[in-house]
Amino acid sequence: MYEDGITPAMRAWADIKEAHRTGRVVVARAIGIENKALNQKIGEEVLKLDFNGVYGYLPKSRVDSHKVRGLQNLLGRELEVAVDQVVMDPNATVGVFIGNRAKALEKKAARFWKEAQEGQIFDAFIRGVDPNTLFLLVEGVPVEISRFEVSHFYYDDLTEEFEIGETIPVKLTSIVRPDGEKKGKITVDSKSLTKNPWSEIHKYQVDGIYMGIITKIHLEHGLYVEMMDTPGLVARVNFPPYSGDKVFKVGESIRIRIGRIDAESRRIKGVAILPQKTSKRSRYGGGSYAAR
Known part of the structure; x- marks a missing residue:
């Protein structure tokens, strides 16, 4: 009760x-x-x-x-x-x-124009995405950001990485407030919020095996794995060829073998490695046994 x-x-x-x-x-x-x-x-x-x-x-x-x-x-x-x-x-x-929701966004935007200051950080809502541009809402105010401004990671096609409804952190870099009939305008940046992880790429080599954390799972493009000791350095990783009924989860630690490093285009490609299961029988040199 x-x-x-x-x-x-x-x-x-x-x-x-x-x-x-x-x-x-x-x-x-x-x-x-x-x-x-x-x-x-x-x-x-x-x-x-x-x-x-x-x-x-x-x-x-x-x-x-x-x-x-x-x-x-x-x-x-x-x-x-x-x-x-x-x-x-x-x-x-x-x-x-x-x-x-449209009315709620108008209320948020009105408050934003009164209070926002350059340098503030906001969670921007992704309202649209094409291969080269994210269309964002920052507190109800629309703004666009190109794939080169999103991250230090190189994105060939933003539609493969981002979905409508997700949010990304952005820094307000400039603001021109509305004046009468003149609309306001803002610019934002996401890349500057993180250290360039590619300055640490010398720590990795092709065919090396490393630990990472799954940050995103895409059924067509595989796993996105952030290197465990270099936050922000993400590898696109194929599903292992013999994963069976294995279910991968965001936040899960995983081993990957790096197959390619392209520093110029800022891409790392690899494959996930699953630990091999060893049965007790094979571990102790078993074989078949028949009771008599």
Whole structure:
């Protein structure tokens, strides 16, 4: 039993109604994609949201002022939303809400233009990506960053490394605030936030075996492994040819054999090495044995 008979969902519903009344932004997790006809309009794709046990819906048209290509990349993400509408179910203690992320981003951007200073560091939301450019939102403010400004690591194609919905840290390098009808503009940089790991490449050699930590897993391109003793130095590693039912996990330590080092284009390629399993029977020189 809950104290005073008030469940966590009931408290969350009270927070949602307060956010609707005051215009406060809330953070909800995207847990599904459905098709709904909201406000008697033609049905459209919506993200189903969970706010501490209270469900909400975020229409695709209100996810971003920027055209959203697909909602799948936002599943599982925590999103800031304004509450456009609350709908009470007469047969339940809580209702549902209609969210508006585009409106929440406008509120964040207004605060950013007032308070932001050059040199500040922000987590930028990736709203779009093509082979050469990341399209970011920094506190609701759009900005683009080229593949050469993202990292010391050389990226052939950013779409192979980054996904919509991820975040990357960036440093605000310049800001021109809005003035009347003149729009504001910012520039950001991510590369300067980390030491150039390629200054340590002399510690590694082709055919050497080293320990690393899996930072990303891509079904087509393999594992991205950060060298354990050189943070930021990442090798693209093929899956081992005989991995069987092995399941790799981000954060897992792994051995890799380096097959190629290209310092000019800043690429390291290798292959993962799995420890060989030795059965007790072979370890002790066993063989077949038949009881008589």
